[in-house]
Amino acid sequence: MIRHLVLFKLNEGVRRDEPRVEAGVRAFQELGGVIPELTFWECAWNISDRPIAYDFAINSAVEDLDALKRYVEHPAHQAAAGQWREFATWVVADYEF
Template identity: 30%
Template structure:
């Protein structure tokens, strides 16, 4: 199994837009309905206000590295990435579980 972990935070120069942010997060949460080879998928909101914390965490699981490589260019993922990059920055880690 391959774990794909991504942390998101609002870009510093972008004003807070609660409605847009909620829409983007909901789209993140429902992405597995469009990509059937995602095995496990959780999007969580940070609960503590600390400067070191990011705003959201995506914790997902795929069968293997090949599945992650198929996921990254998937049209549904790319459509979401296009919109996310206007509001969030992110950092990712992929590892074998």
């Protein structure tokens, strides 16, 4: 199994309650039921207010590297990530467990 973690940081001046951000959150929330390669899916706003904290997180899992590739290339994932490119940056970690 591979754990796929993504941490998002909203760009300067972007607020969580903006319509484009809310649409981006909905797009990610829906992925768990859309992409068959995902064996585990959760995403949520970070509740920490520490200065080094990121704003939003995805915690997911897939069976193997081939499934991860299919997930990343899936049109629904590409569309959701495309929305976030407009207002955030992110870091990714993938590891076997």
